[in-house]
Amino acid sequence: MGRSPCCDENGLKKGPWTQEEDEKLIVHIQKHGHGSWRALPKQAGLNRCGKSCRLRWTNYLRPDIKRGNFTEEEEQTIINLHSLLGNKWSSIAGNLPGRTDNEIKNYWNTHLRKKLLQMGIDPVTHRPRTDHLNVLAALPQLLAAANLNSLLNLNQNVQLDATTLAKAQLIHNMIQVLSTNNNTNPSFSSSTMQTNNNNLFGQSSYLENQNIFGQSQTFSHILENSHDNPLDSLTSGPIQPDFQDDHNSLPLLVPASPDEESKQTQTMIKNKDIAEYHHPDHNTNPSSSNSTFTQDHHQPWCDVIDDGASDSYWKEIIEQTCSEPWPFPE
DNA sequence: AAGCTGCGCAACCGCTAGGTT
C-alpha cells in the first residue's frame, strides 16, 4: 500500500480555511462534483491538498450537514451505537443524518464521554465502572451489617447523629441519580436497547440487565427491610426511586424478609461470625469491597459513613456522581 | 487589565483497505 504524498508537498496551504477558499470549493463541487479529490484543488484554483479539500467539504461545507446542538435522541443514538460499534465514528455517523464522523467524535470526546463517566459508566466498555462503584456495590452488605449491629444492640437506643444521617441522605440521593438515569434515560431503557442486548464484548449493556450494584439487592430494598434501623427514615423522602422492578436473580446477600434476616443473624451468631463482625482490623476503605460477602463487609454501616478520614474519598465519589457542591449540610 | 487555564472544535496526521495499472 503506497502512502499518499499529498499533504507532504511543499507550498500547499494548511490551517483554517478562508471564506474565499470555501466559496471556491463550493462553487467547484456544485459545478463539477468533487471527482478526484487529488485533482480537485488545481481545478478549483485552490492551493490545498486534495485531502484537506475533502475534509473541509465532508466536515463543514456539505449542504446536508446539520448544525447546532445534538438532540437528546441523537445523544442516545450515539451512546447506543458506540456500545455496539466502539469508535467506529463513520458507522455511527451513518445512522445520524446530517452529522459527520468528526463532529460525532468530537462530541463524544468532549461531552458524552464525561457524561457517562459522571453516571459511573465506563465509556469504553459501557459497563458500570469498577472503581468507585465498588463502594456502591458494598452498600447493601454494609447496610446488612448495620442491621445486624442494631439487632445485636437491641438494648441500646441506636441514635445516628446529624452528620451520619446527612451522609446517608446524600448517598441515597446519589443512588437516586443513578437509578433515575437508569429508569428515565431512554438510552438505558429496554425498548431502545432491545437490539443492543449483546455488545461487542458479548455482554449485556448498561444497567438494565445488571444494576449498578452488580446484584439484585438494592439500597431502598434493604432500607425497606430495615425495620429497626434508624436509616428507615431516609426512605420517606419526596422522591422514591423504583428499585422494585427486580429482574435480577442473583443470590440474595441480605435477607429479604425480617424472618430470614433473623434466621441468618442467628446462624451467624451460632457460627461465631460475630467475632469477625466486630473485628478491630476491619477494612475501612470501601473501595476494597467486592461483590461477595466477606468479613471485610461486616463493618457497621454507620461506622463506615461516619469515618471522618474518608471524607475526601466520599467527596470524590459524590462530586463525580452528583452536581451538588461539597460539603453537604451536616 | 493581564495572565492563566480548560474546553470545544476544526483541521491535520498517519495508517489502511480497496481499486487500478
Added chain:
DNA sequence: CAACCTAGCGGTTGCGCAGCT
C-alpha cells in the same frame, strides 16, 4: 502479482475563546 494510487477512517493537535484568578 506487485507496485502504486486514492479515499476514507480514527487519533491527535493546535488555535480561539470563555471563564477564572
